[in-house]
Amino acid sequence: MMKSDVTRRGFLQRSVAGAAALPLMGLAGRAFAQGFPSQQMSAIIPFSPGGGTDRSVRLVTPTWARLLGTDDFGLYHSPGAGSLIAQNQMRNAPHDAHTVLFTPAPHSAWLAQLEAQSFQLDQVAWIGSYFQDPNVLLVPKDSPYDTIEQFLDAAASADQPFTASVSSALSAAHAATVALRERAGVPLRVIPFDGGGPARNAVAGGHVDCCMAPYWSATNVLELTKALAIFWPQDPTEGLWDAPPADDVLPFSMPYLSEPYCAQISSQSAANHPDHYARLVETFEQTLRDPEFVAGADAQSLTPFVNFMSPAECSTWVEEYVALLAEFRDSMESDLEDM
Template sequence: MKSPFMTVLAGAVTSLAMGTAVAQSDFPSKDLSYIIPFGPGGESDISARLQQEYFTDITGQEAVIEYKPGGGGAVAWSQFNDMPADGHTIIGTNLPHIILQPLAKDVGFETDDLNNFYFFHYSPDAILVPADSPYQTLEDLVEAAEEAPGSITFSGSGTYSANHVAQTRFDELAGITTTYIPYKGTGAAVTALKSGEVSAEWGYSTVAANHQDDTRMLAIASSERHPLFPDVPTFQELGYDLEGGAYRGMAVPQGAPEEAKQRLSEIFGEINQDPEFVQRMQELGFFLVDVPADEVDDFLAERRAEYEEVARAFDLID
């Protein structure tokens, strides 16, 4: 991890570099306003609350969480650049939301309006069935979908969400037709699964972690098996090139000082490397990623290319 301070040769320090070092060492100079663009209790909130104590340990300041829900995050994202841009106000950002929402309709912001400085984890997509489901394996479910196209119904967290993206991509990869039913949030999608309203759920590994007693995960869209579920194969192991989920990051308003943006990237990167934090996140079913400020543009470009393929299937773009 890069240090915020540079070790330099005597006589080679410019006044600009010295000024930057001072700015970074003094930041943050007050508590951080950490906006969650959803209601309390969701995965964005859970991870932010875990980050809080480590942020205080590193900086001596508090990360004060505020909730501004609405429009699947769009309400807060569309208003964010009107907020103070001194680096002490940040907002949680989610993929694919911040890319697909502006493609689908006018939501008051464009993807590039959000000045992302770090992406820190993702919840891998996963197929879940009730514990008593007749589908013991992914291939059992695929065979049923082949025999009766459209008859296998999936609950999922909203339209144009990571779950919706995964369902669309998997149907194409497997050569099947299933029916996706969007619900208002992961909780409602789980309830639909447990009540028998649907055959299965496009959920996340985090859902499986929270409902291990009455659900079964058939496959996970990660590059490797999750430590909590060593017996659950990845889609790639089963021959399907499917990897991804709901990615979470953070942004500062446009115009925030570059030094503050870099320092925030370093702080949250340090949190992401803390062994205790890593363990706690894994126990909740997350996978950590480490995308610092100077790699964010490339990361978003890769995700955009992936989501635009699905956006064509959604008829959002030509």
């Protein structure tokens, strides 16, 4: 769907209603031996199937489950409200460390900033990041624009604002789009989706003028799009888009904007069961070095992006992210009202 369900007025009502309709977590699975995990682990994904979060969770959880000594995770997709529905689902689940939420860190940061009455960062305990995905600006393969300079020149003189799809409001892709719009001084209308797959399909099909997307997450439309710039010091891969760094081709500077994809549990779970929490952190880091995961990452071209940040590093990243993007907050909030 092209219309977001994230607005300042409707955010909370939809989130509460959506959470109430969700199934109870962690009740299925085989009989387990005493210890932790004592039942099947549950993974909450705040987006629809097919996007980068969904694909990466399906890659990382089988190895993680093996190291934990359990069956593979049960996956639960809970899209909408900028990931607040998923956060409410985790908050309402048993606080026994069997329910993990996978999310790009910027979503938690912006929820705490824009919807502080319903979410605070101290509700979650970070387990760690597993890969970091820098943003790229994509246009359809048959687009007349081959460079970001051509694209911005055309956007500046267009009769109507160019449209830019993003996986969801409040994402790093949304922030990157706003940063580009503000610093270039061109009109871009943000079109949020309930997941990265639909957002990238929109640009691949020519339904929007561009898409701001995390690099690896968007490789499923590699053959259908062109990348005009990457908002990172360099393209981390060879033979994919080979996108030029934005700061190398633009007459103004752009912040480096990436999306660390992270796992977290409720802080109450961590407080109730510190030993369970420590085991989750330890085995999650081990997962990223495990040959099974490495082989899968290689097969999906994820290896250049794999990056473990500790719980403390995740918290520091969120703090720095909010400080970096303070200048764009008003514009992002304005976007929410127009969505």
